[in-house]
Amino acid sequence: MPTLNLGILAHVDAGKTSLTERLLHSAGVIDEIGSVDAGSTRTDSLALERQRGITIKSAVVSFPVGDRTVNLIDTPGHPDFIAEVERVLGVLDGAVLVVSAVEGVQAQTRVLMRTLRRLRIPTLVFVNKIDRGGAQYGPLLERLAARLTPALVPMGEIGAAGTRDAHFLPFTARRLRTPLLDLLAGHDDALLSAYVEGRVSDERLRDCLARRTGQALVHPVYFGSAITGAGVAELMAGVEELLPAARGTADGPVAGTVFKVERGPAGEKIAYARMFSGTLRTRDRVAHGDGAEGRITGISVFEHGSAVRVPCVAAGRIAMLRGLGDIRIGDSFGQSPASGAEHHFAPPTLETVVVPRRPGDRAALHIALTQLAEQDPLITLRRDELRRETSVSLYGEVQKQVVQATLADEFGLDVTFRESTTICVERPVAGGTAVEFNGREPNPFLATVGLRVDPAPAGSGVRFRLGVELGSMPYAFFKAVEDTVRETLRQGVHGWQVTDCTVTMTHSGYSPRQSHAHQRFDKSMSSTGADFRGLTPLVLMSALRRAGSRVHEPMHRFSLEAPPDTLPAVLPVLARLRAVPESTGTHGATSVLRGRVPAASVHELESLLPGLTRGEGELEAAFDHYAPVTRGTVPTRPRTDHNPLDRKEYLLKVTRRAGG
Incomplete structure (x- = not known):
């Protein structure tokens, strides 16, 4: 049976979760429609979601539509939880963007539509709440075209708008012909030619609409109410007819992407993965992420509203995988698309220190926050060992409240937060170089490292390159330098992460392995990776200081x-x-x-x-x-490393001595 992995996206309070409930009811999966206000919906399973009436975590539920199985993914609408939406986008075959007929296009609606169009995800628009007072049709369509995209095709109109009797009136094929031809002919020269010659049949027009919708060039618009069910049957027909099914062959090489990780009753990790190719079976060993490997101990797929244990899962399906203890969100296995690591939305721009009310909970708090960060790749932690504090990055104040409630409910930790601060970045102003040589004072390490830091275009990140011969020393030493460069650049001259720069290794050298006859390896005369990891921060920060950091x-x-x-x-x-x-x-x-x-x-x-x-x-x-930052005092952030900006302090911490 073909599968369609469908995302439901919207601005908060547009009625996205209520629409999910109505779709499940219409498909016969549930007998009674849950209520967001009552906290009885199928997809809002967290206690906090039910208390606040908002979606926080994405949820998967399935239902049949015609000859297809639809895996529906309900995503958060509040912008503070945009990371949940981001990780879902890479596994979708299509989407329904929900817009309120009363509030219309809102800030998050525009962000979502821009992203869906940029990623070429086939999308239908469902205008919800036509039964509410103030519901609009003509003016709303104009705003949709002006603020989202002009490539919209209204599939009908509203009757008795703003009343309990509001209903959706689908356009006849004749009524659809003119707006459809005007929009579709711009994407299809053959259709335009047939249109001019009067040879366009209704069937050909409908086929063209399905094809262009599948290419994300046009977006059909439906109207209805998730509460009364108006227009939902027509939307389901549009999902079946206009959105493309999942692709991939079950006989190909295994390939998949993990978009969600949660923990089971015993604390075990459960990975939600989209299969793009091949067939994965229980007891298969799979490599994922940066070389980690695990054995699949259990597989569940979604069928008719429930998760069902199965012996294998094939391309196109979404599965819950057990047994992968080191799995993380965004990990791919096999030959999966690289888009899983790409950020489609803005990074978090706020940071706050999480403070336990009971000082003895500091260690438990760090463990709990680490587990939460595993479930949210865009949320990062900073551990300050000196002050024994942990900072967490956030999108907004609502997310702070959710973190607080989650720590209390799931981990029994009572916490408060310091005032949120803005997360800045540092960029080098010009080029700067530094080098320290093996065997020359004041270098106490058995290593030669020379580095040059140069500015790079905005958005390019950090690039490391070699300006020396790769064979001039063992590869492990080069890898130690590169890894340490990236780690050190998390805190620049002012304490912020350094980005948009190129770091070139200009000098290298080491002491070859030394040992006396019939004796063991002599560390005091031979270089190790620790020498390069110890020296690199000193050289890099010297080069960055000379380059200047803004x-x-x-x-x-x-x-x-x-x-x-x-x-x-x-x-x-x-x-x-x-x-x-x-x-x-x-x-x-x-x-x-x-x-x-x-x-x-x-x-x-x-x-x-x-x-x-x-x-x-x-x-x-x-x-x-x-x-x-051009006005006022330049913002700084306290360091959490060994502070390579202060050579004496750094060497005392790293080598227990202040000089060579």
């Missing part, structure tokens, strides 16, 4: 809509928050300001806006880029 703060691009008469109150606040308006315009009777604002100011702007605009202002803000 701190960059995260900047958001914003769009602010407000009544024109409130702008005199808004503009001074924007200036105080270091926001830079770049363009002004009008949208109906509303003024629109667009520009850039520091990420550190967004939360305050959101809190002040209602009072400045009589509650009528709307703000959209999303990470855009990093910009140099």
